[in-house]
Amino acid sequence: MTRKPGVQSKSESGLSSARLVSSYLFSRPKTRLALLLAAPVTWLVLIYVVALVALLITAFWSVDSFTGEIHMTWSLDNLQQVFTQALYRTVTFRTVGIALLVTVIDLVVALPIAFFMAKIAKARSQRIMVILILMPLWASYLVKAYAWRSVLSHDGILQWLVQPFGLSTPGYGLAGIVITQAYIWLPYVILPIFTGLERVSNTLLEASSDLGAKSGKTIRLVVAPLLLPAIIAASIFSFSLTLGDYITVNIVGGPNQMLGNLVYSNVGAANNLPLAAAIALIPVALMFGYLTVVRKTGALENL
Amino acid sequence: MRTKALKSAVILVASALLLTACGTAKPVATSSVPTKLGANEKTVSLLGWPGYAENGSNDPKVDWVTPFEKSTGCKVTFKSYGTSDEALSLFKTGDYDVIAASGDATLRLIASGAVAQLNTKLIPSYADVYPFLKGKAWNSVDGKVYGVPHGYGANLLMYKKDTVKPAPTSWDVVFDKSSSYKGKVTAYDSPIYIADAAVYLMAHNPELGIKNPYALDEKQLTAAVDLLKAQRANVGEYWSDYLKEIQAFETGDSVVGTTWQVIINSMSAKANVGSVLPSEGATGWSDSWMINSKAKSPNCAYAWLDYIDQPKANAAATEYFGEAPATPAACDFMASKDTCASYHAGDEAYANKIWYWTTPIAKCLDGRTDVKCTDYAAWTSAWQEIKG
Numbered sequence: 270m271t272r273k274p275g276v277q278s279k280s281e282s283g284l285s286s287a288r289l290v291s292s293y294l295f296s297r298p299k300t301r302l303a304l305l306l307a308a309p310v311t312w313l314v315l316i317y318v319v320a321l322v323a324l325l326i327t328a329f330w331s332v333d334s335f336t337g338e339i340h341m342t343w344s345l346d347n348l349q350q351v352f353t354q355a356l357y358r359t360v361t362f363r364t365v366g367i368a369l370l371v372t373v374i375d376l377v378v379a380l381p382i383a384f385f386m387a388k389i390a391k392a393r394s395q396r397i398m399v400i401l402i403l404m405p406l407w408a409s410y411l412v413k414a415y416a417w418r419s420v421l422s423h424d425g426i427l428q429w430l431v432q433p434f435g436l437s438t439p440g441y442g443l444a445g446i447v448i449t450q451a452y453i454w455l456p457y458v459i460l461p462i463f464t465g466l467e468r469v470s471n472t473l474l475e476a477s478s479d480l481g482a483k484s485g486k487t488i489r490l491v492v493a494p495l496l497l498p499a500i501i502a503a504s505i506f507s508f509s510l511t512l513g514d515y516i517t518v519n520i521v522g523g524p525n526q527m528l529g530n531l532v533y534s535n536v537g538a539a540n541n542l543p544l545a546a547a548i549a550l551i552p553v554a555l556m557f558g559y560l561t562v563v564r565k566t567g568a569l570e571n572l
Numbered sequence: 573m574r575t576k577a578l579k580s581a582v583i584l585v586a587s588a589l590l591l592t593a594c595g596t597a598k599p600v601a602t603s604s605v606p607t608k609l610g611a612n613e614k615t616v617s618l619l620g621w622p623g624y625a626e627n628g629s630n631d632p633k634v635d636w637v638t639p640f641e642k643s644t645g646c647k648v649t650f651k652s653y654g655t656s657d658e659a660l661s662l663f664k665t666g667d668y669d670v671i672a673a674s675g676d677a678t679l680r681l682i683a684s685g686a687v688a689q690l691n692t693k694l695i696p697s698y699a700d701v702y703p704f705l706k707g708k709a710w711n712s713v714d715g716k717v718y719g720v721p722h723g724y725g726a727n728l729l730m731y732k733k734d735t736v737k738p739a740p741t742s743w744d745v746v747f748d749k750s751s752s753y754k755g756k757v758t759a760y761d762s763p764i765y766i767a768d769a770a771v772y773l774m775a776h777n778p779e780l781g782i783k784n785p786y787a788l789d790e791k792q793l794t795a796a797v798d799l800l801k802a803q804r805a806n807v808g809e810y811w812s813d814y815l816k817e818i819q820a821f822e823t824g825d826s827v828v829g830t831t832w833q834v835i836i837n838s839m840s841a842k843a844n845v846g847s848v849l850p851s852e853g854a855t856g857w858s859d860s861w862m863i864n865s866k867a868k869s870p871n872c873a874y875a876w877l878d879y880i881d882q883p884k885a886n887a888a889a890t891e892y893f894g895e896a897p898a899t900p901a902a903c904d905f906m907a908s909k910d911t912c913a914s915y916h917a918g919d920e921a922y923a924n925k926i927w928y929w930t931t932p933i934a935k936c937l938d939g940r941t942d943v944k945c946t947d948y949a950a951w952t953s954a955w956q957e958i959k960g
Contacts, residue, residue, distance in 0.1 A: 338684055354957075356956060356957050418819075422825050423823065423824055424823035441808060522809075523808055524807045524809055526956070526960065536661070539952040540657055540661045541949075541952070
């Protein structure tokens, strides 16, 4: 005991400040946490919260229609316009309808594929399928949308394929938007469901079958509840990505508009940033509502 | 919970204050007119309609930018836009020294102080420009010149010869008779297209009393909007990107609609399209080159304005786009001797028949004082309503 202080004194002189800090932080867990989170929280606030607040505030400003200058006086005109004019209601319903349809189509297509990949395919073919599903993500979004533009054209490959059966291509329009969006977002729907299914242990399926459940009952009572969080996560991807899209609409949507187009044409063409901000609040509110509902189901905790 | 809410509130208020503080600085328009030019800077950035500054990258034979770069030492960067509104918001970024703007944008640029008054003495080629293009409502205010003319032309009707028979002579193929081409009609995607409907109504519904398609009162605007809403049912797609229209006509997804001469020139022979200036008359453009009031390269900007109105460059630029030149001498430099004649260059009476794009404002442009006209903001929201 008597020698120890002497031995320690050397290292103590070097470490004392660090040790002071560490003992200070050890006794104050809240300060410790604050320091740990300071950098990421600052970042989050700067790029995320400030942007959203800017959006919210801009929605209350107005723009001089002639010179295009923004007047920073508070008014509710933009919000009132967005909530009362039939145009915005129609476009909102159309946009939500497209987003729901895309989500449903993607889920219907993705579930069997994901099930095959996770439960039936052998390790080797499973790997190949994952690569195949990821492959389209290497190509640019625009390339895929323009590819669909030529596929859907009256001069295109789809027309050539279905013509012998007396059918014709849907051309550019709502159907074109739904097809193209469902194609583009499909990988984002397959992958979470695939991962979710992989986590469903085969032993549970066997146990269910040992206890006398048929496949339908097993899927309904065992797989579905375990898979629900993954399905919801997947639907958040396809729903929110479709909700905010405006490029696909321009390329294959014919004369139709979605919420994103209204925002785009108000920023780009009409030079009315405040109104664009007010319109942009609609998808924000929709997603907020959707996430709240999802949260109520408890699915988010399971993710 | 309460402290959490309080914290969020503090953050919100702080960011709001920060934003307001950042935003309240008003841009000050500098209106000092230069009396002499200095040495040319190294670069100049231009903003204009597609095909207004070709450097040979689209077609090696079409190049009037390189000679300018060689003679002045100003390296040119060019950005093209699809609608006047897009031009306005691009120009406001301050990244461009010079803009080629149509009449539906110029007044707004002048009013917002975005462009500078010009000293035309520093632009020698300006003296030779057609007199009927100078001192117009869209390039001058109170005798002060803000823009030098580039060229002028009309928005034409393009159609596919094999499907649209007989060859149309009226805009009715895209309005009252558009249902014959359901899903294959195209129209220009900008609020200013409302004026095209107004030109049609001037000829076919005289009882509406439209005297100027850019001066519409509430009732007249409603009539135009109704016409366009009926057209909307038959529209396959709207275009603002001229490449999109070219592609749609090549594949046959569009068969009839409004167009520019440059698009007709770019169509392949296989597309088999024809074009016409319909009997009702047409909207059109008379474009001006203007200089940013905060230009980074004002000397190169002046050099460009002078260059583009010199006969040789003006001939190359306007012949490529398919419009009448701004200066009579340009006709001698055109590759095709018929070009000037086909665009009626210098024909003042013809030039006056085109309804040049102008910004609609509350004070009626046709001189009526008993009613208030609808302004561009009203046109913009009407346009979004038409598209639905």
